[in-house]
Amino acid sequence: MTDNPSNVLTRLGEARVLPVVELETSAAAAPLAKALMAGGLPVAEITFRSEAAAASIGIVRERFPEMLVGAGTVLDTEQVELAREAGSQFVVTPGFNPAVVEACVETGMPILPGINNPTGVEQAMGFGLEAVKFFPAEASGGVSFLKALSGPYGSIRFVPTGGIGPDNLGSYLALPNVLACGGSWIVSPALVRASRFDEIARLADEAVALAARKR
Ligand code: 3PG
Numbered sequence: 001m002t003d004n005p006s007n008v009l010t011r012l013g014e015a016r017v018l019p020v021v022e023l024e025t026s027a028a029a030a031p032l033a034k035a036l037m038a039g040g041l042p043v044a045e046i047t048f049r050s051e052a053a054a055a056s057i058g059i060v061r062e063r064f065p066e067m068l069v070g071a072g073t074v075l076d077t078e079q080v081e082l083a084r085e086a087g088s089q090f091v092v093t094p095g096f097n098p099a100v101v102e103a104c105v106e107t108g109m110p111i112l113p114g115i116n117n118p119t120g121v122e123q124a125m126g127f128g129l130e131a132v133k134f135f136p137a138e139a140s141g142g143v144s145f146l147k148a149l150s151g152p153y154g155s156i157r158f159v160p161t162g163g164i165g166p167d168n169l170g171s172y173l174a175l176p177n178v179l180a181c182g183g184s185w186i187v188s189p190a191l192v193r194a195s196r197f198d199e200i201a202r203l204a205d206e207a208v209a210l211a212a213r214k215r
Helices: 005-015 026-038 053-063 077-086 098-107 118-126 142-149 169-173 189-193 197-212
Strands: 017-021 043-047 068-072 090-092 131-134 157-160 181-183
Touching: 005 017, 005 043, 005 068, 005 090, 005 157, 017 068, 017 197, 026 043, 026 053, 026 197, 043 053, 053 068, 053 077, 068 077, 077 098, 098 118, 118 131, 142 157, 142 169, 157 181, 169 181, 169 197, 189 197
Parallel strands: 017 043, 017 181, 043 068, 068 090, 131 157
Antiparallel strands: none
16 A cells, blocks of 8 residues: 555655665664654655665554655665565655656655656656655755756756755755755664664754744
8 A cells, every 4th residue: 555646745845854764673663763753753764775674664654653654775676566565655766767666656656766867857757756856966966956947847846865964954945846855864874873862863853943944
């Protein structure tokens, strides 16, 4: 069962910040979800950069139904299936892989494919998508890139990710075509490894406060 793509986009747009998460072990999934919720940010993109991704998504979905959980760094259609079976509510990819996008669109799985040029935007539009990830945001032109694209692609919303943190979050969120910003600064692998979930909650809370200023 997947969520309606518009619902997922609405929820991402409400959260405004999408923590990108890499978990070495699924034992960290529950404390991480609790920390993010304590910080007022009940959303996470759990990346398939570790073997623990699918199990972690499953744990969060089962134990924290109020969380919005997506699968990140999805590189092939097998991972789309793993994400779906785990209960993932959306899929995020670093680049634009037509086979992965098709596998999601055909089955109603919301997807944010990564793009960093106009061609990518048009490919996404060709699949009927309303939003894409802009990756790597800072290295690809950042805020000025998004301003330039607002002319020709007025209906597309972006989730810039890559090089975003507390210092530049506000400049992205101020743009009307930015749905939410992604980033790993809230849930760094080092903080998870050290079980510093209180610090993760604090960083989530800080991000929520910064985002609120841009509403
Ligand atoms: C991603 O997978 O989306 C990026 O690695 C996140 O980029 P960041 O680490 O610069 O936030």
